[in-house]
Amino acid sequence: MLRKTVNAATFMDYPDKSKVNIVIADDGNRPEVRELAKEYQVNYVTMEKNKHAKAGNINNALEQLDAPLFAIFDADMMPFSNFLTSSVPFFTENFAELEEDPDHTKPIGFVQTPQSFYNADIFQFNLFLQDAVVNEQDFFSRDVNVLNGSNGHALFTGSNAVFLREIVDKVGGFPTDTITEDFELGTKINSEGYISIATREPVSSGITPVDIKSVIKQRTRWARGVIQSCRNMHIFTNPKITLLNRIILINTWLYWWSFSRRLIYIAAPLLYALFKVQVVNANFWILMIVWAPGYFLLHFVLGDTSSNIRNKRWGKSRKLSLFHICLFQLFWNQSGSKLRNLR
Numbered sequence: 001m002l003r004k005t006v007n008a009a010t011f012m013d014y015p016d017k018s019k020v021n022i023v024i025a026d027d028g029n030r031p032e033v034r035e036l037a038k039e040y041q042v043n044y045v046t047m048e049k050n051k052h053a054k055a056g057n058i059n060n061a062l063e064q065l066d067a068p069l070f071a072i073f074d075a076d077m078m079p080f081s082n083f084l085t086s087s088v089p090f091f092t093e094n095f096a097e098l099e100e101d102p103d104h105t106k107p108i109g110f111v112q113t114p115q116s117f118y119n120a121d122i123f124q125f126n127l128f129l130q131d132a133v134v135n136e137q138d139f140f141s142r143d144v145n146v147l148n149g150s151n152g153h154a155l156f157t158g159s160n161a162v163f164l165r166e167i168v169d170k171v172g173g174f175p176t177d178t179i180t181e182d183f184e185l186g187t188k189i190n191s192e193g194y195i196s197i198a199t200r201e202p203v204s205s206g207i208t209p210v211d212i213k214s215v216i217k218q219r220t221r222w223a224r225g226v227i228q229s230c231r232n233m234h235i236f237t238n239p240k241i242t243l244l245n246r247i248i249l250i251n252t253w254l255y256w257w258s259f260s261r262r263l264i265y266i267a268a269p270l271l272y273a274l275f276k277v278q279v280v281n282a283n284f285w286i287l288m289i290v291w292a293p294g295y296f297l298l299h300f301v302l303g304d305t306s307s308n309i310r311n312k313r314w315g316k317s318r319k320l321s322l323f324h325i326c327l328f329q330l331f332w333n334q335s336g337s338k339l340r341n342l343r
């Protein structure tokens with residue numbers, strides 16, 4: 001996996017290739033990774049006894065580098081040949097605008113390209129819908145975050161992003177007090193008056209988990225980290241956070257607290273069908289007054305602001321699909337153990 005990523009990085013196009021330095025940041029000090037760097041003639045940076053995971057590894061590498069721009073890739077995120085030519089021009093144009101009109105131009109802190117994946121996600125894989133529906137993370141990367149970026153407050157999602165080195169140094173490097181250092185770093189950069197942009201066209205591709213256990217572990221880490229970072233940044237009271245950015249951050253924070261509502265929506269029909277437990281006791285017209293305005297407003301907003309990546313129907317069916325996949329895998333595991341006992 002790492003070999004594919006390093007190989008892809010060596011094929012990135014740039015007008016002056018001598019200005020492009022590829023560095024493998026290995027906090028495990030592994031001889032095989034050092035040999036891989038030597039094989040592809042790229043730089044190798046290591047460290048002893050990393051105490052701060054990914055953030056500590058990146059900070060250690062940055063201490064030994066001095067380029068004005070740098071890009072971050074996870075080990076499984078392979079850049080396309082046009083990655084740099086699709087992202088660096090945002091900075092060069094911004095540099096020119098800052099020289100011409102510094103009083104009315106905000107500096108760019110980072111450019112986030114979409115999280116794209118070459119394997120089927122958990123829904124595509126388990127429901128055999130790889131050719132029928134898009135990856136479930138495309139909605140955020142290529143719709144939601146692009147809208148955030150149009151307002152200058154795109155979120156950093158951990159990989160395939162290009163940064164202005166001076167602002168990363170200014171905010172103290174990658175945060176080590178959270179498990180979502182990406183989210184917190186992007187927020188700190190925006191808080192210092194630098195804007196961030198998200199692009200729509202994928203210029204890299206990685207691997208996404210396809211089993212329930214890995215997905216739950218991934219989303220649990222995201223939820224814990226975002227809530228932790230929001231607390232660290234004091235998103236409700238921090239005077240450095242603009243009103244628009246505060247709305248985006250609060251919306252992100254609330255997203256991870258909405259699981260109880262979703263569980264109720266999933267459990268309610270099951271409780272009534274199996275045990276005759278009625279969660280809501282209301283007539284048809286009361287339900288229409290309470291439910292219909294919000295439903296149709298959300299349907300209109302998604303249709304007006306989103307591409308064809310996501311709609312209201314698919315958003316709800318995707319949550320139910322995940323529940324059905326869980327049941328299917330649980331049933332399959334139990335059946336498999338019974339078959340093994342019979343054998």
